[in-house]
Amino acid sequence: MHTAAGSQARLPIRSDMDLVWVRQHVRQSAAQLGFGLVDQTKLVTAASELARNTLVYGGGGTMETEPLTEGATHGLRLTFSDEGPGIPDLEQALSDGFTSGEGLGMGLGGARRLVHEFSIDSSPGAGTTVRVTSWVGRPPRPREEA
């Protein structure tokens, strides 16, 4: 269930308890790759939001972690996949305040602001895959809208 940060890993997201494992695994991997405390916290929080989405809206799924290297920079990529009902309106799902379940509706939009790269692939009936990447030592992206 727990693998070294240097290698790829795949964790199930089936219950409340799994969310805790996901957070701890992402924290460990990020720390080993050299992420600073603030960036670790942002990435773990983003993982928590996305894992909860996978659990609550996707009916469970998996998270895959993949360490990356680009030149001298290390990064961590997280991929959350489920085979749930999918998201009919991505635009709306990414806007703040939108929610169809619990939480403050910050899940997707909030997680996007905490990472450097964000992509989502979803269609009704085909499940949802969210992929986020953050890099060590890179300044945060400015918010698109003021």
Next chain:
Amino acid sequence: MPEQAESTAGSPAFEIRDFLRRRREQIAQRWADEPLFRAVFTVSRDEAVEAGKAVVDALAQVADAARVEDPDAAGFTTVREQLARMGTARSRAGLSAAQVSSELAALRPPVENLLLADLPDAPAEHTRACVTTLSVLMGTLRVVVMQTALSEGQALIDRQRLQLLEVATPVIKLWDGIVAVPLIGTLDSARSQVVMETLLESIVEQQARYAILDITGVPTVDSLVAQHLMKTVAAARLMGAECIVSGIRPAIAQTMVHLGLDLGTVVTRASLADALGYVLHQLGVGIVTPGANGTNGAVAR
């Protein structure tokens, strides 16, 4: 001289190689009197001569490999560090790149004179070819020095940028429970992140209920800077501290109005002094004017 007869048949590069080896001592002696060597090797003339010999050896090796036009030639490897030191020393002394370059150019004439003196009976064409080769080789030496000086400069800039990021964010304890950060210069994303983290850490360390962000030294406030300020204020509030923004100059206030920027509920004051006054008032601290009624202390403690 027997070896001269031997090498006249060789290519100009080999001719130059033999010449450099033969005249090593004399070349180094003449270079030691040139401004470049004199200014860099100030301890003793012998030191300058030794350094000059090392450069002559390197040039001979490059000529031997027939790579007089190649700044990456293996022959330069041994003296690259020394050349870089010389280049940096001169630019640190305040010389421009052009001035360093002309000091390097001044190394050529003494060598050329020695070369011409060595070839009195050679055919004109051969002499010309040898002089050209020497010129090319000395030109390549110049390129090597300028190259290393430039990369040295880039490394210096990178180092200073990092240092600046840290140094430019001093946190000052103004009073028990009050910290201030005077911001100077442009606030980009990386810098804002450092400022935010430094300020929030100092709030915890000092148990400061109030933090003052003074932006007197920030040249422009655009929507990005305003956003960073608001984020910092909001984060401080979540931790249990109040953050005041001071030093909003009239010109900046005007730009902010033009851009439609609103700092929302953030407490702002015109100057750092005004902000301190506001915070002291909040803490219930009074300021007593000295001499007004015979009290001796300026500030109540």
Next chain:
Amino acid sequence: MSQAFPGPHGAPVAGHVPVLRLGEVLLVTLQGDLHDSTAQQLQDDLAETIVHSGATGVIIDISGVEIVDSFLGRVLAEIAGQTDLLAARTVVVGMRPAVAITLVELGLTLPGVHTALSTEVAMELLTGQAPSSRFGGLRQERL
């Protein structure tokens, strides 16, 4: 709880968070990584305790919490709103800088929640006492 199995940083334990009573004030200390269900449980427990005890204030110390996501953020906001309705005040204490930066980036600024740097300051806020030791000296000399 039966499903506690060992983890790398000590097993995350699902269950109750103890609520301490100090006079009129209830003190809750959150630590480590919280289960969603634990946070939810705390919200229910607190509402009940306030009603039974007649407490006028709640202090939630989160200095030992490494992560506050939108779920825990919502729980904190709801506890504050709920205690408000019960005529009590909630103060969240000791949020770490990294957590604060992340919450702001998430867009969660918890506007209805009172905050303080330490439990001492929070006690002063809730019991309405003038700040005693720290600034007392300053006040005296003003006279």
